[in-house]
Amino acid sequence: MATTEMSVVAHRQARAPFHFNSAAHLIRIGREKASNLSELLSALKVCPDESIFQHTFQTLREHHFIREGFSNDFAHWAFAACNEVGLAERLAGIDIREFMSIAALRQRLVDIVESYLQQNPRGRDRAAFEPFYFSASEVIVIPTPFVARDLAEFAEGVRHVSLTSIHFHFIDARLRLRLNSNDFSLWLEHELDLGRLAERINRIDIYTSTLDDVRRAILRFVQTALVR
Amino acid sequence: MSDGKSTQDAAVTNSLPAELGAVAAPGAPLVERRQRPRPKISTTPPAPPPPPRLADYAPIIGQPELDDLCFLAQQLRGKTVKMVNSTAMGGGVAEMLNHLVPLMNELEVATKWEVITGGDDFFEVTKGFHNALHGGEYAITQAVKDIFLMYTEQNRQRMEFSEDVLVMHDPQPAALIRSKQPDRGRWVWRCHIDLSHPNPEVWGFLRPFVDQYDAAVFSSPAFSRQLAIPQYLFYPCIDPLSEKNKDLEESAVQKVCDDFGIDRSRPMVTQISRFDRLKDPVGVIRAYKLARKYVDCQLVLAGGGATDDPEGAAVLQEVMEEADDDPDIIILNLPPWSAIEINALQRASTLIVQKSLKEGFGLTVTEGLWKGKPVIAGAVGGIPTQVIHKLTGVLVHSVEGCAYQIRYLLTHRDYAAQLGRHGREHVKENFLMTTNVKRWLLLFQVLLGTTKPHPPEAG
Numbered sequence: 001m002a003t004t005e006m007s008v009v010a011h012r013q014a015r016a017p018f019h020f021n022s023a024a025h026l027i028r029i030g031r032e033k034a035s036n037l038s039e040l041l042s043a044l045k046v047c048p049d050e051s052i053f054q055h056t057f058q059t060l061r062e063h064h065f066i067r068e069g070f071s072n073d074f075a076h077w078a079f080a081a082c083n084e085v086g087l088a089e090r091l092a093g094i095d096i097r098e099f100m101s102i103a104a105l106r107q108r109l110v111d112i113v114e115s116y117l118q119q120n121p122r123g124r125d126r127a128a129f130e131p132f133y134f135s136a137s138e139v140i141v142i143p144t145p146f147v148a149r150d151l152a153e154f155a156e157g158v159r160h161v162s163l164t165s166i167h168f169h170f171i172d173a174r175l176r177l178r179l180n181s182n183d184f185s186l187w188l189e190h191e192l193d194l195g196r197l198a199e200r201i202n203r204i205d206i207y208t209s210t211l212d213d214v215r216r217a218i219l220r221f222v223q224t225a226l227v228r
Numbered sequence: 229m230s231d232g233k234s235t236q237d238a239a240v241t242n243s244l245p246a247e248l249g250a251v252a253a254p255g256a257p258l259v260e261r262r263q264r265p266r267p268k269i270s271t272t273p274p275a276p277p278p279p280p281r282l283a284d285y286a287p288i289i290g291q292p293e294l295d296d297l298c299f300l301a302q303q304l305r306g307k308t309v310k311m312v313n314s315t316a317m318g319g320g321v322a323e324m325l326n327h328l329v330p331l332m333n334e335l336e337v338a339t340k341w342e343v344i345t346g347g348d349d350f351f352e353v354t355k356g357f358h359n360a361l362h363g364g365e366y367a368i369t370q371a372v373k374d375i376f377l378m379y380t381e382q383n384r385q386r387m388e389f390s391e392d393v394l395v396m397h398d399p400q401p402a403a404l405i406r407s408k409q410p411d412r413g414r415w416v417w418r419c420h421i422d423l424s425h426p427n428p429e430v431w432g433f434l435r436p437f438v439d440q441y442d443a444a445v446f447s448s449p450a451f452s453r454q455l456a457i458p459q460y461l462f463y464p465c466i467d468p469l470s471e472k473n474k475d476l477e478e479s480a481v482q483k484v485c486d487d488f489g490i491d492r493s494r495p496m497v498t499q500i501s502r503f504d505r506l507k508d509p510v511g512v513i514r515a516y517k518l519a520r521k522y523v524d525c526q527l528v529l530a531g532g533g534a535t536d537d538p539e540g541a542a543v544l545q546e547v548m549e550e551a552d553d554d555p556d557i558i559i560l561n562l563p564p565w566s567a568i569e570i571n572a573l574q575r576a577s578t579l580i581v582q583k584s585l586k587e588g589f590g591l592t593v594t595e596g597l598w599k600g601k602p603v604i605a606g607a608v609g610g611i612p613t614q615v616i617h618k619l620t621g622v623l624v625h626s627v628e629g630c631a632y633q634i635r636y637l638l639t640h641r642d643y644a645a646q647l648g649r650h651g652r653e654h655v656k657e658n659f660l661m662t663t664n665v666k667r668w669l670l671l672f673q674v675l676l677g678t679t680k681p682h683p684p685e686a687g
Binding site for chain 2: 022023024025026027028029030031033049050053057062063064065066076080101102129130131133135137138139140141142143144145160161162164165172175176178
């Protein structure tokens with residue numbers, strides 16, 4: 001099955017083209033601010049969805065060049081400003097790929113902080129070294145000139161678009177699709193019938209890779225498919 | 229200096245003994261004390277370079293990023309923008325506008341820059357406001373308010389406000405909002421200063437003006453206030469093509485080091501800052517002395533402010549005393565036109581230190597990070613936004629912490645290099661002029677309704 005799939009792949013035309021988009025982000029300063037963990041918990045419950053998005057999905061793009069030790073802003077603050085290593089580890093363990101909605105992600109964050117404070121009540125009101133300021137991302141989608149009608153054009157697009165575009169299609173997409181997948185994998189599977197390739201790409205680990213690594217890995221997998 | 233500029237012997241340097249000797253610290257590596265050449269410092273400003281063109285940024289940020297800017301600008305064609313501040317030269321705001329406005333116009337978003345006028349009394353008042361908004365004491369009398377409002381009225385009569393977006397920078401032109409028409413023009417207040425602990429009387433006077441704007445922009449969430457209007461975050465930025473940040477030929481870096489008597493075969497730790505107690509130059513020397521017990525290095529303290537500022541001169545004297553004629557401490561009181569020299573010093577450095585005790589955003593940190601250098605910095609002001617501890621640099625809270633990090637980074641070069649690489653990427657992503665152009669374009673689009681933000685979960 002796999003061999004057959006790969007041997008004809010180079011010439012296969014997609015049923016619908018893939019339009020590469022990018023995104024630009026304007027950061028709005030939020031009303032919520034936390035000076036200790038108790039305040040963080042309260043703010044997590046009421047802040048806008050765009051704030052949860054900014055401090056989890058969006059911060060990964062802003063720090064895309066770091067391979068280790070950076071997962072989301074809440075984990076970083078718990079570690080660097082509150083010196084709560086146990087909480088930081090649990091927050092950093094959140095994998096945003098598992099969440100198809102902001103509501104579910106917010107609930108996970110709340111659950112982790114709540115449970116940590118139940119076990120560590122002294123951490124509740126201890127002043128952080130610096131406050132956590134909630135902000136929110138306003139996203140504007142930007143089209144790019146790259147359109148793929150087959151796998152070769154797809155590789156060309158992935159090679160040339162900005163890292164913001166890679167983030168938009170590979171990471172942000174999960175919230176839009178409400179699927180445990182991404183725009184690239186969905187298109188490869190549905191429009192080119194390349195299920196295995198789609199799956200390989202979907203398994204790239206964004207937490208141990210930079211976005212440049214993600215780009216390289218996608219290209220490597222596509223190249224392998226093209227030359228077979 | 230280079231480029232035919234005239235030079236003079238050291239404005240400031242340590243007075244060095246001619247004889248050879250050994251550095252005294254017990255257990256320190258034996259380093260020969262030698263005669264260091266007196267620094268050659270330029271006495272005339274160079275001609276300003278032409279402003280960069282948009283295409284010049286492509287090798288730095290990549291063509292896709294430039295394409296994004298062009299797309300965003302395209303949707304604003306036909307719209308007009310006016311930036312207003314209080315000075316055409318000197319200071320960070322004027323420097324930023326000098327780069328921003330030509331880029332906006334090249335993107336065909338017609339952008340004007342106007343400077344408000346006023347007498348000495350007006351600028352005395354606004355300087356008082358500036359200090360008071362930073363938390364200083366200030367007696368805001370009726371006479372003070374009258375002066376501020378009188379010059380505001382004069383400027384309102386003189387200027388036109390017909391643009392689609394009007395951006396007022398800092399408190400000086402803030403009251404021009406009185407010219408806002410209900411049915412035209414969107415007004416933005418760009419506050420470059422830290423408003424976290426303002427003098428309540430001065431803020432109480434200015435706030436009713438600020439509340440009439442359509443949006444406010446701050447450099448850090450920590451610098452903002454609770455306002456009824458939307459507030460946006462624009463980090464301060466550096467221009468990678470400016471004299472202070474552009475790439476330099478190795479020969480140019482070497483020339484500056486030769487002029488300043490720096491031995492490039494040995495590690496070089498540098499702090500670039502005004503001679504100001506809040507930058508803690510004395511603390512940096514103490515950290516260097518502690519580190520020197522274990523590692524060999526030179527310390528360069530370079531900056532200005534000691535010639536025209538009595539307090540700066542006093543701080544420089546304290547620095548000289550703490551340096552105690554150590555030939556490996558190079559103290560440079562540079563004139564304001566030393567951008568290339570500062571650029572070269574940063575590029576020649578093994579480590580950059582910014583051990584501030586209080587700081588605004590800390591653009592010297594941004595400059596050091598942009599040059600791919602490992603940065604050791606005080607965890608104050610906007611520095612933690614730039615230096616993510618152990619990821620894009622290291623944060624310190626004491627002389628001892630600074631000394632330890634100097635020792636550690638000088639002996640763990642791979643780790644130091646990684647910090648430098650990450651630091652540069654962090655600046656590229658967040659703190660470059662082109663990123664700021666993008667933020668302005670986005671803000672104009674949101675304010676003018678030419679596009680609507682895309683909710684994260686929208687399909």
